Amino acid sequence: MTTKFTPDHEYIRIEGDTGIVGITQFAQEQLGDIVFIELPAIGKVLKKGDEAAVVESVKAASEIYAPVSGTVSEVNAALSTEPGLVNADPEAGGWMFKLTLADVTETETLLDDAAYADLTK
Amino acid sequence: MSPTSPRVFMAEPESQDLKQTPLYARHVAAGGRMVAFGGYALPVQYPPGIMAEHKWTREHAGLFDVSHMGPCFLMLNERSGDADRDHAAIAAVLEPLVCGDIAGLPPGKIRYTLLLNEGGGIEDDLMVARPPTGKEGGLFIVVNAATKDVDFARMSEAAGQVARLQRADRGALLALQGPEAAAVLARLVPETADLAFMEYGLYDWNGIGLSVSRSGYTGEDGFEIRCYAEHAETLWDALLADDRVKPIGLGARDSLRLEAGLPLYGHDLDLTTSPVEADLGFAISKRRREAADFPGAARILAERSEGPKRKRVGLIVEGAPAREGAAILDADGAPIGIVTSGGFAPTLGKAIALGFVPPDFAQAETVLQVSVRGRPQPARVVPTPFVPHRYHRKTA
Structure with a gap:
């Protein structure tokens, strides 16, 4: 199991051919209190970089992009009643959606832990 | 994820030459996330975040740096010494630009009014205060940050040879807002307890001059306090020394005013919006309405009778x-x-x-x-x- 990152502050945790997507600790701190999350429909086919979800803070809406290509297989339904989970626990309980990866090798283009840490330093 | 911080508040291009308020160092030291707003670097939030800051203001007292706003004095060049005559003279300078009854303002009272154009659109919304008894012959006016240069020029032109406009936006303007604001300020300046909503007074606090309005932009009880720049940090620190007070950023200022239903110039109001459309008919005084002697009166009065x-x-x-x-x-x-x-x-x-x-x-x-x-x-x-x-x- 590895976790990769985008320069736009999404993470994707890869478990076999499934990727679990959310936003990083850094991103949730930047956004502040999250009050509403719009999640993709299950079955939606996304290309890398497509808009996948929208996170609303008190002040603004921010788009979440698909880190890699794939099909949405599951969404975190808890976020519809408790969007603050993304603030409290972004990289575990605050995950947003799961993708069945179209091409596992695509994840190699993403940032690893060290490279992402470097970006947000 | 896109965007990160800058667009979290109202979009404005990053700029190298942002102005700083006298409290800039305090905001940075308190962990304020500084953003560009109205040409100034101001905190959109502090570490607790917009939600916590908003709720703190509704329950206790929030302290806001609003030094980017446009306070100014409009003053007669020559006073007669007769208080009422001097007030009438300065009111006559401003009234042709606005729809409010400035002449009828009693000493120490504030009025919310609108700068209008000939088409009946709103150039800006503003607060006008008549100084307390003994200080007549001038008006204390606060306009919006983004419009202040244009407003000041308009008022200067209207002043002609009779009066002069003196900008006061180099100083500090603080807003203390919330149900505990009055008790907090009374600990520093007990006489401020006597002010009611939309009243204005001048006070001495340990040798520091404060001009205090009981007004604000949150819907809560509270004050807007002006002092010279060199005293800003002393006043800021003294207010924050009270543990009922926390610093609040622009993000919560916006969510508080929105809940209070208060329009924001440049967003809810602009050059095309009339006071009737904007549901600000209360700002058109009866005397001015009957005289129809304000800019855009034809459109505005027609909208009042026929609907906007x-x-x-x-x-x-x-x-x-x-x-x-x-x-x-x-x-x-x-x-x-x-x-x-x-x-x-x-x-x-x-x-x-x-x-x-x-x-x-x-x-x-x-x-x-x-x-x-x-x-x-x-x-x-x-x-x-x-x-x-x-x-x-x-x-x-």
Whole structure:
């Protein structure tokens, strides 16, 4: 199991051919209190970089992009009643959606832990 | 994820030559996230975040740096020494630009009024105070940050040879807002307890001159306090030394004013919006209305009797917040208006918005929709304020 990152502050945790997507600790701190999350429909086919979800803070809406290509297989339904989970626990309980990866090798283009840490330093 | 911090507050390009208020170092030291706003570097939030800061202000007292605003003095060049005659003379300078009764302001009182253009559109909204007894012959005026240079030029021109405009925006302007604001300020300056909503006084605090208005932009009781720049940090620190007070950023200032149903110039009001459309008819005084002697009187008075083409309303939105620019649709999905301010209301735990719709759709409880990212969401018209005002009004 590895976790990769985008320069736009999404993470994707890869478990076999499934990727679990959310936003990083850094991103949730930047956004502040999250009050509403719009999640993709299950079955939606996304290309890398497509808009996948929208996170609303008190002040603004921010788009979440698909880190890699794939099909949405599951969404975190808890976020519809408790969007603050993304603030409290972004990289575990605050995950947003799961993708069945179209091409596992695509994840190699993403940032690893060290490279992402470097970006947000 | 996109965007990160800069667009979290109102979009404004990054700039190298942002002005700093006298409290800039205090904001940075307190961990304020500085953003560009009205040409100034100001904190959008401190570490607790917009939600916590908003709620703190509603429950205790929030301290805001609003030194970017445009305070100024409009002063007679020559005073007669007769208080009423001097006030009448300075009021006569300002009145041709606004729709309020400035001549009728008693000493120490403040009036909310509007700078209008000949088309009846709003150039700015502003506060005008008549100084307390003994200090007549001038007006203390506060205009908006983004419009202040234009406003000051307009008022200077109107002053002609009779009066002069003196900018006062190099100093500090602090807002202390919330149910505990009065008790906090009374600990420093006990006499401020005597002020009622929309009253104004001049006070001495340990040798530091303070001009204090009982007013604000949150819907709560509170004060706006002006002092010279060199005293700003002393005053800021003294207010924050009271543990009922926390510093509050621009983000919560915006969510607080939105809940209070207070329009924001440049968003809910602009050069095309009339006071009647904007539901600010109360700002047109009876005397001025009867005399029809203010800019744009023809349009504005016609709208008063025949109704405007559009009206500002409050909306409660189900689901994602509808932001500025979102289309307002009727129940069948036809576009009828536009959201001019929108966001999440921390006090209510739901999305709210201000926007303009034709009068037929402006009745409370009218069922409408808003288009968010191309999808319609239910919305309904509600009376404003969304959260009741808690001003300290004087009981007769």
